[in-house]
Amino acid sequence: MHRKRESVRSERRGMKAALECITVRQWILLALFNLVLVAGLGLLMRLKVLLPMPAINQKFLLHAHSHFAFAGWVSHALMVLVTAMVFNQQQNEKLPWRYQLTLIANLLASYGMLISFFLQGYGLYSIIASTATIVVSYVFAMLCWRDMSRSRRSSSTFRWLRAALLFLVLSSVGTFYLAHLMASSNMDARLQLASVYFYLHFQYNGWFFFACMALAQHGFDRKNTAIKYSKTVFWVFAVTCPVNYLLSVLWWDMPRWLYVVLIIAVLGQSIAWAQWLRGCLANRLVLGRSLTPLVKWLLIGVATAATIKFVLQGLSVIPSLSQLSYSFRPIVIGYLHLVLLAVISLFIIAYGYIGGLLHINRLAIASTTVFVSGVILNELLLMGQGISGLARTPIHHMPLLLAVAAGMLLVGIVGLLLSQRHKGS
Template structure:
C-alpha cells in the first residue's frame, strides 16, 4: 500500500472529523446554548476549514498521486512543503476564526492559505506540462486550478470588507457566492472530474466524448456564477440568457452518464462494490444539484430559494457533503488507494446515512418555511444527524489509525 496516501489520507479523515465536530457545535448552539462560543465565529471556522483542511487538502493529495503514477514517486517530495503549508494555514484558520472571527490572525492565515494554493497551482501546472501524452484529464486539472485562483478574488474582497467594516449587504453576498461558486463549481468539481476522467479514459477509451463533456462544463462555469446572484435587481433581465450555461452543464453531464452507461460492465469490473455505490450516490446528488440549479432560472423560484436559510444551507451541504465528500470517499474506496476493511466501510456507511438524514431534515425544514410552519424538534433532529455524521467519521478514523499503526510496525520489522 502506498505510504504517501496512507499517511496523508489519514490526516484528511482527521481533518474531516474536525469539520464535523465544528458542525456539531453549531447545531448544539441552535438547539440549546453555548454562550461562551460565538455562533458566527464557529461558522466561519467550520466553513473555511471544510474547504481548505478537508476538500482542498484531499484533492491536492490525490492529484499529486496522479502525477506520481506518470512522473515517478520522486515527484511527491516536491509537494511536501505545499501540503504542510496548506495544512498549517488551515489549522490556523480553524483556531483563529473561533477566537476572533474575521481579524488580523484569521485574515493572515487565510491569505497564507490562498498563496499556498497559488504555489500549488504553479507547481502542478508545470508538472502537468511534463506529461507528453495528450489527455482530457490534464485539461480538467488545469481548468480546476484556474477556477481555484479566480475564487480567491471573492475571498480577498470579503477580507477587505471585514477589515474595513464595510456593510454593503449585496456586495458582501455577491463576494461570498463568487468564492463559493468558483470553489465548488470550479476547483472542486473540475479537480474531481479530472480524477474521474483519468480512470474513464483508461477503462473506456472514449476520449472524444469525454473531451466534449469537458468543453461543455468549462463553457458553462463562468456564466453560471450569475445564477447565484439573481436576487440582485440589476441583473434580473438576464434570467433567460442563463438557460445556455445551464443547458451546457446538463448536456455535459448527460455525455458523461452515457459514457458510463455504455461501458457499465467494464467500469464495474475495475472498481470495488462499495466504491460503486458511493460513486452512484455522488452522481445522484450531483444530478439533484443540476435539477435545482435549472429550476433557479425561474425568477420566482430564485427569489424563494435565496430567501430561506434552510434551503441555502441544504443546497451547500448537498454540494459539499452529498456530491464532493461522498465522491472523494467513493474514489478512494473504488480504487483501494488505502487499505479497506470492515470498520472503515462501517464508518463510511454511518457517515453517508448522516448526510442523507441531514439533507432530508433540511428539505423538510425548507419546504415548511414556505408557509412559515415550524417543525417540532427539528433543531434537535438536526443535532442528531450531526452526531451520526461525526460518529461515522470517528469510526473511519479509528480504522485508519489501526491500519497506519500496523503498517508502521511492519515497516520497522522489514527495515531490521
C-alpha cells in the first residue's frame, strides 16, 4: 500500500513537472493547432454540401465547429495572453501553476465538446463538457481578478480586462437559460434564440473585444504612449455593451424609450471607436516604430474589419434592415465570421508576432497572407450570398467557392503552424 501511494505521488510530481515546463509560446502554438482543427471542421462542413458523406451529421458538425472555436481557440489563446500580460511574462517563461492547470482543464473540456458534439450533437456528454468550460471560465475569471488586485500594473489596462472578465461570466447566463428552457420543454423559438444571442453577444462584444482592447492598451503602456480620451472610450463601451444586446432581439417588441436608448448606445460606440482610432493614428509613428510590415498590415486589416463591424452595427438599428438580415443565415454567419476571424483571430496572430510568441520567416509571411486572403474571400462570398438571397438572384457555384475559401483558411493556418518549427527571419 505504501509503495502504491509513493507511485501515485511520483506520477503526480511527474505530471506537474511536465506541465510546469510548458512556456507561453508553447501554449500559443497549441492554440494555433486548435485553430487548425477549427479550420478543418469548417472545410469539412463546406465539403459535405458538395460530396456525399452520410456518416457525418451536418448539424452535429456545426455545433462541434462553433463550440470548439470559442473555447479551444479564442478563449484558450486569450487566457494565455492575458495571464502572460498580468504577470509580465515573455515567450519562454512559464505561467503560474494554477493557470497551467486551468488551461489544461479548459483544453480537456474543449476537446470533450469537440468529440461529443461531433458524435451526438446536444446530448448528455456534450452538455457536461460545455458546462465544464463554463466552470473553468469562472475559475479563470476569479484567479485573474484576484491577481490583478495584487498587481501594481497600469490601471488603464486592467480596467479593460476586468470588464472582459465580467462579460465572460455574464455570457454564461444565456447558456444556462437555454438549458433551463430545454429542461422545462419550453419550445418558444424566440426565447431560445434570445438566449443564444445573449451568449454570443457577451462573448463577441464583451469577453473577446474587451480582452483584445486590454492587450492593445498593454502594448501602448509598454511604449509609454497615451491614447487621448482612452478612459472615456472605455466607459462608453463598458456602459453600452449590455444595451447593445438589444440589437440582437429587435424583432422583440420593446418600448419606444428603450429603442431610443439603444440608438444612443450604438452611436456612442461608433463615436468612441472613431475617437480611439484617431488616437492611434495620432501616435502611429511611435506605435509603428518597431513593427514589421506584416504586423502593420495585419493591424490595419483588424482596424478596417472592426470599423466595418461598427458600421454594420449602426445600420442594424433600422428595424426593417435588422429583421431582414437576421432572417438570412449567410448574413448572420458572415457577420459572426467577420468578428471572429477578421477582428479577433487576426489580432491574436498580430499580437503573437509583436510579442515574439510567433516567429516571422518566409513561410510564416506566405501562410499568413494565404490565411488573410481566405478570410477576405470568405467574407465577400458570405455577404454576396446574403445579398443575392435578398435579391433572389443565386450566385452559381457558391458552395464550391465557399469550400475554396475554407481550404485557403486551413492551408494558411497549417502553414503558419509549420513555420514555427524554425525561428529564422
